[in-house]
Amino acid sequence: MAGPPLASGAERWQDHARRLGARPAGGPWLMDALEKSGLRGRGGAAFPAGRKWAAVADASEGNAVVVINASEGEPLSLKDRTLVSSRPHLVIDGALLAAETLRATDVFIYFSRGSDVAERAVRDALKERGDGPAVKLVRTSHRYIAGEASAAVNRVAGGPSKPKFSLTRTAEKGVDDRPTLVQNAESIAHVAMIARYGPDWFRALGTPGSPGTTLMTVCGNIRRPGVYEVNPAADLGGVVDAAGGPASRPGGALLGGYFGSWIGPSALATLPLDGERLKSEFGASFGCGVVALLPERSCAVVESTRILTYLAWESAGQCGPCVNGLAALSEAMERIAVSRPNDGDLDRVHRWIEMVRGRGACHHPDGAVGQLESALRVFRDHLQAHVNGRPCEGLRAKGFPQPPAVGAGWR
Amino acid sequence: MLLAAASSGPSPYWYMTRGLGLCALIVLTGTVVLGIVTSIRWTDEATPGFVSANMHRNLSLIAISLVLLHIVTTVLDPFAGITVRDVLVPVGAAYRPVWLGLGVVAFEVMVAIVVTSLLRDRIGPQLWRLIHWAAYASWPLAVVHGMGTGSDARSPFMIAVVVWSVVAVLVALFFRLRRGGAATLGIRFAAAAAIGLALFIGGSWAFSGPLAPGWSAKAGTPAPTPSPSPTGPIHTGAFSDPLIGVVVVDKNGYLQISMRDTIDTALTIAIRSPNSNETLPVVAISRDTRVLCTVPASVSDTLYAVCGSTRLTITFYGSAAAMKNGGNISGQLTTSGPLN
């Protein structure tokens, strides 16, 4: 996805066309190409794109809807906004290719109000082009959960950006009950490249399980924080070095953002970035590609609790187990974080983690408790110190960057 | 003046109306109590939440069915003269309009509650809840309606039913108001105060109204119309019948006597002292509302008068005190021919 340096702003149409050539027309061939390429979604779930497109195509009767998710509610992640603001034409190419392949009559690009620069770049880019059905831009309040797939569908259809419960997938019934493709902005940019250069080109980099390059946001305790395009065949140590190395000795890292998994300091340097290896060897997931390095003086238990509390506040508030469970967990973890737990707090936390998992209409509670559980597991020894009442200097340390102010309202 | 109860007693529909209304009140009380039990989620081994909820629902449907039957028998009953219009409009009925009207309002609220509950999924939970709360108004209106419209409000059985119903609902309300956090404390106290006030007002009204004598007239019971058909034999010739009546003396010593023929009961006789222009007492003889004659009479121990072509004699029995100061008297009427 190379091209002019990001600092020069959005790539103009002429440069894009000169660099990459005209885009081909979409069609069933593209679905085969995606299957062969093994492209997995870059929004966090890593679902195989070819399979998702096939589900929409099967259900489509020429009335499908394409929604490109550029809302990036994850506070630590910058990749989608960066990509969209600097390569808007690539993203638009991908969206139009999807519309042609899936026989969609409506194309939306979904932004939150934290993506103003990206949105403007797309607006300007659309003025430069004349192809394909009109692409509509939808904005929503800047909230964590607005990025969830069914929340995006709900908002695009005119409702609030809150998740919905359904027994059928959005691929079959999404916006206005029509087959809907919800695809992350980075994923659709990869589609636009695969359409030009083919699946073999894509597979040349990366690993068999995680083919192609991927964007990562590196932040926290790092000298040159930012967005990097990474080859998943590398390990995390390589990425950290490319970003200038840590500013101080790292105490661990959170991989995958607020719904991600914690990595202990000793595993950092050689941590693989291949999705399957992460899962099988570390019980972790790449998520949306954020790696936040923890400063040495910070405490993972404290940071994990802060994240949990944030996520509890960010619940859509629709489901009892999520609202009550995350609040109860947050309360108990805050006592543990300040090393003054009540008797049985940790047991209660473990019990509630299991009680909350899978019981919401969306995966918000799952992600929240998954992040917490990985911290409790990876930093078990330090956690014990908290439980035993030993005060932790991590409380006063700087920790991860604070999430930005939450948007008001649900639209 | 003196009127005998010329019409016959209430029709069977009246009794059915009272009976159905009473059953409806008892079932409605059960509904309200179970509704409160459901809302406070009281459970025990034999009564899980869904049992109270379902019983509440079933009782409410029975209650409204009884009320509908009660309304049908009321309209069919000739005694009270209630029309279909009176069933829907809570004012202006012929029979005890205010107290009947309260029943109409209670019924209409019940209909709204049942309809919104059956359509619960279409309307939002807030609207459903708001209308359902009107049940707390509907039930007391039904109780007051029952006490205000009945002719038997003072019977011990009725009083017992009302008392037990009120006690049951008060106990349930007590448990309901106990629940809630700090945020609702103010509202719950206000509700308790309102209930106390309602109890006081209701009780005072009950004791000074339906439970006290004379309520029937105060409530607006229409006077029963006298029966137009003759209730006794009309004499075709001379006759002699016993009379009963009353003497009324005003402070000026002016005397009026009213008497009725106990056999030809449509025949009434009114006698009064002469006024300043007259020298003799005046007798008026009437059949129902039709005056047959108004003539002077000569009075000593007996009274003589001539009505048309019939000569008549009235003999008075009764104490001298009654004749001087007023009171009940009796007499005998003897005629030389018919008085028709």
Place this chain on the structure above:
Amino acid sequence: MSEPVERRLRVNPILCTGYAYCSEIVPELISVDDWGFPIVSDKPIDNDDLLGLAHRAVATCPRLALLIDEAADRRPARDSNPRPSA
């Protein structure tokens, strides 16, 4: 397709407000969490008595939040991603 249809109870957690009548009617399949909300088992309903109770529970829910899902495959129908916005 002659695959046997598997029936499962599912709860719509957005509609559910925690009456828990369902857990009273069919405790074999539904228990209650620490906050009064039903935990619905995803075991298939394999006998007729349980199915009858399950139908009863569905009808009794005041919020109509409970349903019987007759998917032929056993995967929970949420886009089974562990992360949102794929």
